[in-house]
Amino acid sequence: MSGIPWVLHVDLDQFLAAVEVLRRPELAGKPVIVGGRGDPTERAVVSTASYEARAFGVRSGMPLRIAARKVPDAVILPVDREAYLEASDAVMAAVRAQPGAVVQVLGWDEAFVGVESEAPEAYARALQAAVLERTRLHCSVGIGDTLVRAKVATGFGKPAGVYRLTAANWLEVMGARPTKDLWGVGAKVSGRLAKLGIITVAQLAAADPEDLVPEFGPRMGPWYAQLGRGDGSSVVDSTPWVARGHSRETTFQRDLTEPAQVDEAVRELMARVLQDVAKEGRPVVGLTLKVRYAPFTTKTHARKIPETSDRDEILARALELAAEIEPARPIRLLGLRAEMAMPEDAREGHTPTRSGW
DNA sequence: TCTGGGGTCCTAGGACCC
DNA sequence: TCTGGGGTCCTAGGACCC
Numbered sequence: 001m002s003g004i005p006w007v008l009h010v011d012l013d014q015f016l017a018a019v020e021v022l023r024r025p026e027l028a029g030k031p032v033i034v035g036g037r038g039d040p041t042e043r044a045v046v047s048t049a050s051y052e053a054r055a056f057g058v059r060s061g062m063p064l065r066i067a068a069r070k071v072p073d074a075v076i077l078p079v080d081r082e083a084y085l086e087a088s089d090a091v092m093a094a095v096r097a098q099p100g101a102v103v104q105v106l107g108w109d110e111a112f113v114g115v116e117s118e119a120p121e122a123y124a125r126a127l128q129a130a131v132l133e134r135t136r137l138h139c140s141v142g143i144g145d146t147l148v149r150a151k152v153a154t155g156f157g158k159p160a161g162v163y164r165l166t167a168a169n170w171l172e173v174m175g176a177r178p179t180k181d182l183w184g185v186g187a188k189v190s191g192r193l194a195k196l197g198i199i200t201v202a203q204l205a206a207a208d209p210e211d212l213v214p215e216f217g218p219r220m221g222p223w224y225a226q227l228g229r230g231d232g233s234s235v236v237d238s239t240p241w242v243a244r245g246h247s248r249e250t251t252f253q254r255d256l257t258e259p260a261q262v263d264e265a266v267r268e269l270m271a272r273v274l275q276d277v278a279k280e281g282r283p284v285v286g287l288t289l290k291v292r293y294a295p296f297t298t299k300t301h302a303r304k305i306p307e308t309s310d311r312d313e314i315l316a317r318a319l320e321l322a323a324e325i326e327p328a329r330p331i332r333l334l335g336l337r338a339e340m341a342m343p344e345d346a347r348e349g350h351t352p353t354r355s356g357w
Numbered sequence: 358t359c360t361g362g363g364g365t366c367c368t369a370g371g372a373c374c375c
Numbered sequence: 376t377c378t379g380g381g382g383t384c385c386t387a388g389g390a391c392c393c
Contacts, residue, residue, distance in 0.1 A: 036361070045361045047393095060393085063359045079361090107364095107393045186391055217368055220390095249362060288387095296360065302386055335362085 003118040007234050009142040009150040010095060010127065013159045015109035016048035018137055019087045020077050031074040033058060033067050038078035040068035043251050047079055051159070084108055087135060094134040098127050104236045112147060114236030124162045149230045151183050170230040175202035182227050189224070192216070204228025242342065246276035247288075249335030255294045256331040266322045269336040270315050277338050283309045286339035289321040294330040301325075307341055314338070 012018065016034040021027045031053035036044025046067050049058040056071045068076060088108045095111055096103050102114035117123045124141040131139050142153030143164040152174065153165035165173060174181065179201060180190040192215060198204050205228035212221030226232055248269045256262055266289070277284060288302040301321045308314060318336060325331070 041358080043358075043360080045359090047361080061361080064361090066359070110393075184391065188390060220367065244365070247363065251361065253358095292360090298388085300387060302388095304385065333361090337364095 003116045005114065005116050005234065006120045006123075007144050007147055007150040007236060008113040008115060008120065008124055008127070009144070009147075009154045010111050010113060010131075011140050011142070011154045011158075012091060012109035013138045013140060014048055014050050015087075015137070016079070016084055017050035017053075019084055020080075021050070022087075022136055023083075027075055031056065031058075031071045033064070033071070033074045033076045034079055035064045035067070035076065036079065038076050040064045040076055043253055087137065090135045091131055091137060091139070094131045095127065098123075098130060101127075102236045102238050104238055105241070112150065112236045114234075114238075121162055121164065128160070128162070144230075144234075146230060146232050146234045147236070148183060148227060148232050152181075152230070165230070167230070171202055171205060174230065175200060175205070177201050179204050179228070184227060185224070189216075193224070201228055205230075243280060243340070244342070245286075245337050245339040246273050246280070247335055247337030248272045248276075249290065249333060251292075251333045252331070256334075259327060262322060262325060262331060262334070263319070265334050266318055266336065267315065269334060270318045273336050273338050274311055274314065277340060280340055282340040282343065283307045284314050284338045285341045287314070287317055287321060288335075288337040288339070289318065289324075290333070290335035290337070291325055291331060292333035293326070294332045296332075298333075299326075 017032045020032055020034060029052065030050070032050040033046055033053050034048045035046040036042055042064065044064045046058060046060055046062045046064060048060060049067070053067070053071055053074055058067045058070055064076065068074060085108070092103065092105055092111060095101060095113060098113070098115070100115050104112040106112065113127070115123060120143045124143060128139055128141060131137060138160040140154050140157040140160060141162045142150045142157055143162065144150030144153050145166040149165040149170060153163045156165070156173070157163035178190060178199065179185045179193050180187065182201065193204065196215060198207060204224065207225050207228065209222035209225040212224055215221065216224060250265070250269065256265065284305065285307050286302065286304050288300055290298060290300045292298045301324045303317065303321060305317050
């Protein structure tokens with residue numbers, strides 16, 4: 001392969017809903033919502049809605065109950081992780097099979113692809129065709145000269161399209177848009193930027209990085225300024241991902257009020273977390289217990305622990321944390337996270353998600 | 358019957374050490 | 376009796392992404 005280095009960002013269209021439609025073709029063209037256990041009377045949220053459902057205002061993260069109210073005749077399906085993982089593996093295999101492709105998987109339904117090409121649009125179209133042929137799934141592709149520009153470009157390509165965003169057209173396309181449209185700027189940060197008089201991407205791009213330090217700190221301040229310009233890394237890293245930790249959490253359909261219920265829930269969560277940890281084969285070095293009290297205040301209890309793989313030892317530490325829970329307050333959610341020791345060769349030189357941007 | 362579940366990384370502030 | 380200044384580690388809390 002020869003040519004100019006490009007970053008492509010591949011993103012499956014309405015992934016979960018599309019996988020469901022594939023195995024139930026009669027759902028094609030209908031408003032399909034995937035979330036929770038598929039029961040809109042339960043506490044759960046929308047994972048993915050088909051375009052037909054989105055037309056009614058349904059969005060990811062919306063309570064399932066609200067979504068069902070917006071689209072009374074929607075088909076609501078439970079999340080089936082195994083099925084999506086299988087589909088994802090097939091998609092990524094098709095992507096990796098593209099000539100000269102360096103692939104960095106970001107999630108079930110998206111990946112960066114580094115490639116040298118004289119004709120990136122043609123390459124992107126060929127990639128889409130290969131994914132479609134192999135999986136019957138449609139994807140959109142963003143083309144960029146940095147990771148950030150490629151990622152943002154994908155949004156303009158949806159559905160099933162290709163879009164290119166480089167230093168040459170970044171400000172023209174993104175300049176007038178609100179900062180929240182950037183990857184990594186959410187409601188909170190865009191609000192804090194607005195307090196500094198920065199509303200648009202163009203204004204953020206023009207900001208002096210040092211001026212953002214007092215508000216956002218020495219790393220994030222300059223980082224946001226760079227984000228506004230679309231600048232940053234263009235290195236796609238195919239190094240296999242090394243998980244920092246594993247966590248499990250559950251939202252209780254009815255709030256817990258008895259200490260014995262909490263104790264039982266912690267044991268159950270810990271068992272599930274330790275299954276994942278055991279697969280990694282690395283010892284645990286820290287624990288975090290997250291407690292959401294009804295209705296919505298969250299408290300976390302974190303503890304560094306002496307490195308160990310002993311299940312009883314880890315469980316005992318988790319129960320110590322659980323003892324810090326305030327009694328007499330109804331509990332809606334419990335989460336347990338185990339942080340694992342990093343393998344020696346991954347401690348340095350590995351590109352983590354954020355600094356890799 | 359408003360608010361999932363799995364991740365990552367950053368920052369502030371206190372404790373502690375020299 | 377008064378109390379610097381730099382550095383590191385740890386905990387708690389936030390923010391964001393898919």
